[in-house]
Amino acid sequence: MKEKSKNSVAVIIPLYNGAPWIEETIKSVLSQSLKPDEIIVVDDNSTDEGYEIVKKYKEVTLVKNEGKGSSMSRNLGTKLSKSRFIAFLDQDDLWHPSHLRLLRNALLDNSESNSVIAIANSFEKNPPKYDFTTKGCTYFDPWTRYPFTIGVEGPSVALIRREILFDIGLWEEKSTGMGDAILFLKLSSQKPLLKLQSCTVGKRVHAGSQWIAIRDWGAKYLNFRHQVMRSALDFRTNINSNDPFLPEFELKLKALKTLQHLTHSIAEQDHKNVVEYANLLETQLSNVTDTYMAHVFYCLMGALFPIHDSEKLKIERDHVFTELLKIWSDEAPKTKMAIQNLIGEKPLVS
Template sequence: MKPLVSVIIPTYNRDYILEGAIKSVLKQTYKPIELIVVDDGSKDQTPFIVKRYPLKYVRLPKNFGVSFARNRGILKSKGELIAFLDSDDEFLPQKIEKQVDFFLKNLQCKVLQTEELWYKGEKRLNPKKHHAKAEGFFLDRAVKLCVVSISTVMLKREVFHELGLFDEEFPVCEDYEYWLRVALHLPVYLLKEPLVVKHGGRKDQLSERKGLDFYRIKALLKTFRNYYPRLSEEEKLLILAEAKRKTQIFSKGALKHGNLKALFELSKMWSNFYPKALPKF
C-alpha cells in the first residue's frame, strides 16, 4: 500500500498567486495526497479561491505567523510523509512520486530535499555556490544560512515526534532554526534533480524583511543552550563563533540605521544567554 503524503501550504494574503501552488499539487503524478491549505488570517479572496479545489482548508481567526500555520497543518495532517509548499512556489509534476520512491528504496532516510529552479519574475537565476543544497550531516553549513529549502523537503512524520514542531516564537527564520535542530540529529538526503519552481523578488516574502540575522542569532543561542550537554566541543565553538559573527554584522547595521531598540534586545538576549553553569567563550 502506497504511503499517504500530506502537503501543507501556509498562506497569508496571497490570492494573486496561491492557485498556482494548489494546482501544482493536484497535478502530481503520485496518489494518495492530502492537500492542506492553512489560511493565516488572510483578508483577501483566499477563502473563495480555496473552495474551488478538493483540499482540506484550515482558516485561522487572525495572522499568527508562518510557524503557527505550518504547525496547525502538521497537527491536522494524517500522512506518513509530510511535505511543505510555500504559497508562491510550485511543484513539478513528478516531485512527490520521485521522493516517495526514494523513501521506499532508502528506508533509513527521514529527511529528503530536492534541487529547485529559481526565478525572479520571468528571469531564471543560477544559485551561487554557497546556496548549494545540504546533503548528509550539515551543521557546519546550517549555522551560516538556510541550506534546506522548505518547498523541496519531505519528512517522515516521526521527525516531528523526535524533534518537535516549528518554534512559534520565530516570526521569520523559523526554518533556519528547525534545520539547526535537524542538523544535530539527522543527515539530510538530496535528490539531485530540480523538482520545485521557486519564485522570488516580491516584497511580501518573509525573506525580504530586514534584520533577519536577529532571529538567526536567537536560533543559534537557543540551539546552544538547549543541546549544550550533548554538543561536542567543536559544535559548541562552531555555533558560538557564528552567533558572534552574526552579532557583529547585525550590530554594525543597527548602529548605522539608529535601530537602538534592536541593539537593546540583542544585548538582552546575550545577557540572558550565559547561565552561571556555562563558561563564557
C-alpha cells in the same frame, strides 16, 4: 480523516493573502505524478479572496488558523494530517510534476534519513526552470554554514517523516520567518539530511516575500537570526553535550553578533566602528574556508539590501561594498577579500 497507507503523503500549505498565486500553486500539487493523499491549506486570517479561491477545489481540506503566523499554520496542518510523509509548500511556490514522487522514493530507499530536500530555482515573472541533469541523492549538513546561511531553500523543498516532526517539537512558532532554518538544523541534528540532486521546486521571488519583509529590519534582522540560531544550538547541545563541534559553533554565533553590530555601523556610516568590527570578525572567523566567508557576507547583504530585484540589488551592493573597501581594516585581509569577491557577482536573491 481516516488512517492513510504506510507510504501516504500530505501536503501542507499556509495561506495568508495569497490570492495572486495560490491557484497556480494548488494546480502544481494536483499535477503531481504521485498524487498526495491529503492536501491541507491552512488560512491565517486572510483579508483577500485567497480563501474563496481555495474553496473551489474539492481535493483540498481548507481550515482556519485561529492563531497567527505560517509556522503555527504548518503545525496545525501537520496535526490534522494522518499521512506518513509531510511536504510543506509555500503559497507562492511551484513544484515540478515529479517532485513528490522523487522525494518519497528517496526516503523509501534511505531508511536512515528522516527528511529529504530538493534543489530550488528562483523565478519572478517567467516560469521556473527545473533541472534533472544530475540524478541521485547526496547527504547535506546545514550546520556547515551555521549560523549565517544554511543552504536549504525554504519549506517548499522538503519531504519529512511525520513522526520526526513531533519528536523535534514541530515548527518553532516564535521563530516564524526563519522557522525553516531552525527546523532543518534540528532535523540534521538527529539524522543525516538527504538532498536530491534534481531541481524540482520553483521559488517565487516578489516584493511581498516574507524573507524580504524580515530582512527589511536591517541589523534587527540579524538580532532575530541570532536568537533563532541560539535556539538551534541549544537544541543540538541538549542532544549531546559532548559534541566536539559545540565550541566552534559558539564562536561562530559570536561572529554573527559581531556582524549585527557591523551592519548597524555600515548603515550609520560609523567608520570608526566599522574598522573595529572588521578586525573582530577577522579574528572570530580566522579558521573558516573562503566559501564559508562568502556566506557570511551573503548574510550581511541580506540585512543591508532587502531587495528582491537582482539587478537593483547588484547595483546598490556594488556601490556600498566598493565604498566599504576604502575604509575596511588592512588588518582584516580575509574578510576584505570576501567583500572584494562579491562585487560584480550576480546576487543570490533566494
